Amino acid sequence: MPPVTRDAALTRARILRAARTEFMRHGYSGGRVDRISKAAKSSDRMIYYYFGSKEALYIEVLEGVYTELGAAESALTLDVSEPEAALRTLIAFTWNYYLAHPEFVALLANENMHRGRHITKSVKVKQLSRPVLDILDRILQEGMRQGIFRPDLEVKKVYLTMAALGYFYLSNRYTLSTFLGDDLMKREQCASWQEEMTRVVLASLKP
Amino acid sequence: MPPVTRDAALTRARILRAARTEFMRHGYSGGRVDRISKAAKSSDRMIYYYFGSKEALYIEVLEGVYTELGAAESALTLDVSEPEAALRTLIAFTWNYYLAHPEFVALLANENMHRGRHITKSVKVKQLSRPVLDILDRILQEGMRQGIFRPDLEVKKVYLTMAALGYFYLSNRYTLSTFLGDDLMKREQCASWQEEMTRVVLASLKP
Amino acid sequence: MPPVTRDAALTRARILRAARTEFMRHGYSGGRVDRISKAAKSSDRMIYYYFGSKEALYIEVLEGVYTELGAAESALTLDVSEPEAALRTLIAFTWNYYLAHPEFVALLANENMHRGRHITKSVKVKQLSRPVLDILDRILQEGMRQGIFRPDLEVKKVYLTMAALGYFYLSNRYTLSTFLGDDLMKREQCASWQEEMTRVVLASLKP
Amino acid sequence: MPPVTRDAALTRARILRAARTEFMRHGYSGGRVDRISKAAKSSDRMIYYYFGSKEALYIEVLEGVYTELGAAESALTLDVSEPEAALRTLIAFTWNYYLAHPEFVALLANENMHRGRHITKSVKVKQLSRPVLDILDRILQEGMRQGIFRPDLEVKKVYLTMAALGYFYLSNRYTLSTFLGDDLMKREQCASWQEEMTRVVLASLKP
DNA sequence: AATGAATGAGCGTTCATTCAT
């Protein structure tokens, strides 16, 4: 098959996108180079031409999803002077991001199964700033200053709580649906959980 | 190689245990039949003799971890008359179970990556009771009756909160350690998080 | 599964019959020991208990079909004083035997693919009389004596002609049906061919 | 091992030829992929690279032998104005073709054992013209016009007779040699049978 | 007389990857 385009950057991008989907669905071990090249309307050979190896491609996918999340967090504009409202917005953002980017959730899960083997190889990921902690910290500081939050809050713990409540619900949707007997992905179920997790986080901050 | 034993049940059990470890570490796709047979001091052939296929073996592993969790939950004895104490015990149990059974966490994560493809094939898992919901429900009912909990609690949501806080911390330990710059698995960190998640759950139940 | 019967001879016979069907359908290489044991409602182990090996079983199947054909030929009663009528009967017998015993045709074909490797190992097959040549010879002798057949007939050649016309039609039915565009196994097609082959044989004997 | 050549067409052809021999000798089930790749001085992997599967390779072998026979038939030049001579030539051609191409005979036999399972999957075989029927038909028409043949001849039946007499002798040579006590493949035996089968066919056409 | 347990060798096939131009 002749290449779809002669534009190297485009071919590269198509491969990267196809790889993201493939690794999301099948993990690193289950991901197949030939399925990626086929989905990208390219060839196995080009993957090695552009990326060098399956693992290097996987790492670049990983870097991509982290970069995108960081960019999205940076784009957030919050009015910190109203800490509770700002926090609601941040929780909503986090939740919606997970919801809109199942590949992020899936890739993290897979990476953890591999004990972070690939992510530790990425220099780029280490250098990446993750603005969310700063944002959250500013919100908490202001809330504590105003006396509407407990004075002994630790930003990491609050982040863990927020992330856990959103991530777990989505990452474990299949086993949870079986166990709880509901389809957790129905629109109203999702909305209901968003409310609930917001309530839980806020309750945990009360003085 | 001569057989380690001619006891069928033992051979079977050794394979099953080896498979659990293998699938925990590498997932279903990454799990290797020959590594399992070697670890079980048996042969590839015996895996097919006793289980029929890699997938059937995987499913039986899945059934095993679910069964064991159910049994452990059933063995819990709680004094429901003191709801808060009972809840603390239940949270501690859940947390310690995840901690002591990393294979449970890993296998669930992997199964979710596969969209529950294998677990839905298991008749046994469907028939399994998961006592935790009943236990939690009894605690909540009594707490609401005593007026120490909010009157509008839903057991499923409280369960999700409790499970999420424990599970996420452990399932995502590697990416979180990178992100937060701490080793989350250090003893004091774990203890600290157990306290924190207990605090969060209890705070979320307050009237 | 408990054995269907404790009668050794019966079990043995069931295996032999199942093997005949299996080897007819799949040949020697394609024949599977476990399919045979399953079809015979026995176990692989019993096949080795009674027959020793797959090949020995195959050879016994081969001996069986040859023995049965010999017995059927022996049971033929022909009035040789009317050679043409007798020959018609013999042709009809041969044709109908092939038709009623597809396993005979299939096993011969398979054995020839293997260059007679197994049949040459059977002492029994070598000792077996095949009465058809004697019968045919008596018919031809009488026909020549009466002057209604060519005087220079050779029994082997006439046998080959008769056998070829019947056997080929049936052994090659699938490729022939594709090539000729007809279903050769339809009742009227078979009947028509029986007439034709009789006509051809008789024409070839005319003085 | 370094490749014998980097010419794709050549590698492909070597595999195809080796496969033909392998499947002739052992049938489809008995044919071994690694024996083929070894005989072709290639590797198992290349068989899958070029053909996709053992079955696809087998089908292409089948298509090959059919195509070659069709080509050989097309190359036949016969003077139809002398029907009997033309027919003798056609019979000789058919006989010699079977004799020179034992793989054709063997592959047909094997395919029939499999009930035509593979040949029916080939689109190419279906589209192939088999000129022999046309040629034979022209001969018979002219012979009937000249009055030297019976007026009620059917081309398919005459073809079956001709093919049967040649094919059966060769396809069943091993069991027949055992049964008749002769080596049918000796030169003079073959020549003698060619004469005999020609005599039989011609006798069957006489008015 | 009968059988459950066990196996070495090999099966067709797929894997990520490199060669050579």
Next chain:
DNA sequence: GATGAATGAACGCTCATTCAT
């Protein structure tokens, strides 16, 4: 800059068969 040809190593799985009682 791009690609068709080629591959070693492993994959999940099946084969006929034997062990041990």
